[in-house]
Amino acid sequence: MAGKSKSTFFENVWKVCAKLPKGKVTTYKELAHAMNSRAYRAVGQAMHNNPHYPRVPCHRVVASDGTLGGFAHPVKEKIARLKKDGIEVKNGRIVDFEKRLHKFK
Numbered sequence: 114m115a116g117k118s119k120s121t122f123f124e125n126v127w128k129v130c131a132k133l134p135k136g137k138v139t140t141y142k143e144l145a146h147a148m149n150s151r152a153y154r155a156v157g158q159a160m161h162n163n164p165h166y167p168r169v170p171c172h173r174v175v176a177s178d179g180t181l182g183g184f185a186h187p188v189k190e191k192i193a194r195l196k197k198d199g200i201e202v203k204n205g206r207i208v209d210f211e212k213r214l215h216k217f218k
Contacts, residue, residue: 122152126159127169129217135170136199137215138207140177147217161185173198179210 129147133139141156150156160171161183172194176182181202184191192202201208 119155122150122155123159123162126156127163127165130160130163130171130174131165131169132217133170133173133215136213138173138175138195138200138210138213139215139217140175141182142177143214143216144174157183167194170194170198173200175207175210179207180205181207 125148126144129144141153144156145151145153160174163169163171163185172184172191174182181188181191195202200213207213
């Protein structure tokens with residue numbers, strides 16, 4: 114994150130995340146890569162502090178292994194939002210994770 118203010122970085126994360134299509138999930142790592150960054154934890158902080166939720170769908174951002182990762186709201190809400198998006202969660206993991214994974218170009 115060198116050279117960028119925290120707020121500028123967060124705004125960029127939210128802008129990229131807003132492009133995430135319904136029915137798909139992405140990872141903190143994929144969001145960072147979309148921004149040419151390796152600041153995965155900072156992406157997580159941006160998601161946790163997302164003032165644009167649910168327009169910026171931070172509930173669709175998960176860990177690289179398909180587990181749910183963190184969420185600023187109760188995890189039951191994350192699961193409910195994902196289900197509403199057509200994404201199934203079983204045992205704390207995205208079902209068909211590889212098929213659901215969105216990689217930004």
